[in-house]
Amino acid sequence: MFKSSIKLFKIFGIEVRLDYSWFIIFALFSYYFGFFYFPGVLPSLNAGTLALITIITVILFFASVLIHEMSHSLVAIKKGIPVERITLFLFGGMAQIEKEPDTPFSEFIMAIAGPVASFVLAIFFGIIWFFTRGYALVEEPVKYLAIINMVLGAFNLLPGYPLDGGRVLRSIIWKSTGNLERATFIASTAGRVLGFAIIAVGVFFIFAGNFLNGMWLAFIGWFLQSSAQTGYRQTVFETSIKGIKVEEAMNQNVVDVTGDITLQELVDDYFMKYRFGRFPVVEDRETRKIIGVVSINDVKEIPREEWADLRAGDVVRKISENEKVDVSMEVSEAIKKMIKNDLGHLIVMSGDKFKGMITKSDVMHFIKVRSEFH
Ligand SMILES: [Zn+2]
Structure with missing residues (x-):
């Protein structure tokens, strides 16, 4: 969903990206500050200063969102959980944290770190506000930043998952029941109730004539x-595959071919017969030492009249490390590898x-069959 983004920079090994949807909120904020908020509170400003103040305020606002996400991420890294990137998007920021925390305590402190950072920022801007009272040019932007x-x-x-407060709630239930799935169920149900409540408030705003804010709240709630x-x-899925090795869930009845068969044989005896998209090519049937993979698309690229002369070994494509997985790897890791490299197998x-x-x-x-026996 959030692949359409541009890279900004890298900090503490974490990539910071802007999703295209972020430009909508950036434009809305700039519009609001530049044409309504600042002209209202600072009526004597000329257009140039107004534009400058608007840009600085909007940038500081998004820097605040980034610092919030950064705090989650730095705690995660400290807990040994890799964080690949932070993406700023329409509804704020999102840290791509590779896996769920292992303990309720890790979850609790990872979750609380973000709001704590926001409150520290609020105090920081609040102090500047206190000392700049009377200098409207500084006072007004920092006042807004403190409040926001x-x-x-x-x-x-x-307290609705996946909001930070919902994660805090989940960690507490998790700690007291010892059951992560149950804790997630309760916290995410709270999240859904909260979401629908926010939609209801949004609809109320719309009917009360405050269309833009109402729509906005409804979107956030949804x-x-x-x-x-x-x-x-996601949690149910992750819990159900926890500890399962690739060896248990893989398909062992894969038909392989040897490199010496012709493409014509490959098409007639394998692609047409088994209707798989690809076959592994092995050196020989005994050792099953793999040479590579031959796919239906590789064969289709070759003119039909050459199929009788060419052999599977001639068109075989080497397997990259991204496409390989060891039998002993956990299924959850294997799935992450597929997603990361955009592969279906x-x-x-x-x-x-x-x-x-x-x-x-x-x-x-595999999960479906297994769950029927439990
Ligand atoms: Zn947060």
């Missing part, structure tokens, strides 16, 4: 309730021996 950071911290503390649902499903190896293939549907199927 306060609101940001408070909103994120609302986003919250749908993320709560996805987050819960992985070739399962044991050393340099071909063992089978694993796809997302193999994993789903």
Whole structure:
């Protein structure tokens, strides 16, 4: 969903990106500050100063959002959880934290770090506000920044998962029940209720004549309730595959071919017969040492009249490290690898021996069958 983004810079090893949807909120904020808020509180300003103040305020606001996300991320890294990137988007910021925390305590402190950062920023801007009273040019922007950071911290503390407060709630239930799935269920149900409540407030605003703010709240509410649902499903899925190795979930009945068969044989006896998109090519049937993969697209690129002369070994494509996975790897890691490299399958190896293939549907199927016996 958030792939359409541009890279800004890298800090503490974390990539900071702007999603295209961020430009909408950037434009809305600049419009609001530049044409309504600052002209209202600072009526004597000329256009140039007004533009400058607007830009500085909007940048400081997004820097505040970034610092909030950065705090979550730095605690995560400290807890040994890698953070790949932070993306600023329509509804604020999102840190791409590679996995869920292992303990309720890690979750609690990771979650609380963001709102704490926002409150510290609110105090920081509040102090500047206190000492610059009377200098309207500084006072007005820092006053707004102090308030907005306060609101940001408070909103994120609302107890609905996946908001920070919902994560805090989850960590507390998790700690007291010892059951992460149950804790996620309760916290995400709270998140959905909260989402629908925010939508209701939004609709009320719309009917009260405050159309823009109402629409905005309704969007935020919808986003919250749908993320709560996805987050819960994700946790159930992760809990159900925890500890399962690739070896258990992979498909072992993969048909392999040897490099010496002709493409014509490959098409007639394999692609037409088994209707798989690709076949692993092995050196020989005994050792099953893998040479590479031949896919239907590779063969289609070659003119038909050459199929009788060319052999599978001539068109075989080497397997990159991204496409390989060891039998002993956890399924959850294998799925992450597929997603990261945008692949639908992985070739399962044991050393340099071909063992089978694993796809997302193999994993789903495995979980389904297994759950029927539990
Ligand atoms: Zn947060």
